[in-house]
Ligand SMILES: [Zn+2]
């Protein structure tokens with residue numbers, strides 16, 4: 001039930017309005033009613049004390065794997081949604097590599113309708129780029145858009161054939177659908193399970209070279225420029241990949257990109273001891289890559305933070321490093337790990353910039369109605385205690401899965417409340 005709320009004495013941070021000020025926020029009938037100072041509670045209003053907390057637009061994650069349909073033992077719309085709101089997210093985009101893949105308007109509609117009933121977070125669907133994500137036959141993009149898809153991607157199954165993705169970009173461009181790509185040349189990465197380096201050699205594991213990412217970043221961006229399509233590059237992991245993004249942005253490409261918190265905080269040494277919770281794709285890279293990506297966040301080249309939340313069951317991650325699936329969960333540690341990361345920078349970002357990267361900018365790049373506290377918009381809000389320190393205990397996750405490399409880490413910043421449409425959907429301790 002949506003209530004009338006008065007959020008008092010918080011530090012209101014809203015990048016969409018350039019707002020960073022001590023203020024109260026009034027919520028009426030599910031929407032932001034007014035922002036100001038020294039409001040007195042009115043009758044029927046629930047007062048939430050936000051002293052020492054940030055009051056921000058709910059966080060937005062454009063890259064989440066919810067595993068439905070077909071793999072509900074890993075995650076469901078409900079548990080993924082609960083994990084999201086516990087992490088301060090109010091809007092997420094789910095990826096199409098489900099079983100079956102989300103490549104038809106019927107499935108897109110079904111997921112949207114089910115999410116509305118079963119998930120506490122707003123869920124938007126990124127549909128497949130090719131039928132069955134096989135990289136061959138184009139989907140019916142107009143029908144997918146009509147059904148509510150906000151973008152198209154073959155994420156985990158990147159299209160290898162350049163002419164296929166070129167035609168997909170042409171068609172998506174005509175319908176103003178962004179194309180989202182996981183950049184990986186499979187002929188270069190085949191058989192690899194971690195970054196190719198002296199560490200992989202030492203562990204006796206096949207490596208995934210940096211070039212498998214950079215080759216496709218260059219190819220996809222060149223094709224995006226030729227077709228006029230908006231290209232969004234997922235989970236950037238290499239210094240050279242970032243350099244290419246800089247190069248093409250400077251030449252006017254309609255190009256945006258994301259980085260995941262784990263690529264900012266961890267490097268390939270985390271795989272030592274065959275730690276399968278440090279196995280993801282793209283893999284953790286070198287310390288130089290990590291530091292270069294930090295530079296890309298701080299100078300604005302990187303458009304947003306996205307988790308690539310990829311739940312897997314314990315029995316799957318207990319296989320050998322070679323055999324275990326790629327991916328880690330991220331929704332519940334994203335904010336705390338990003339605040340920890342920011343604290344470690346020589347010149348940390350202003351909170352406004354961090355919220356921009358985790359809420360306003362990701363919403364804008366896919367034209368989602370989110371990432372703002374503007375009066376009259378739905379009250380999707382996160383109340384964050386930026387000083388709270390907490391230790392990651394995966395057994396406490398709302399997610400169905402526990403595959404995180406951050407277990408035992410002390411993170412900074414905790415979500416106190418998350419509201420979606422004025423309804424309190426998460427309350428921290
Ligand atoms: Zn991916």
Ligand SMILES: [Zn+2]
Pocket residue numbers: 063065095155156308310
């Ligand atoms: Zn992914």
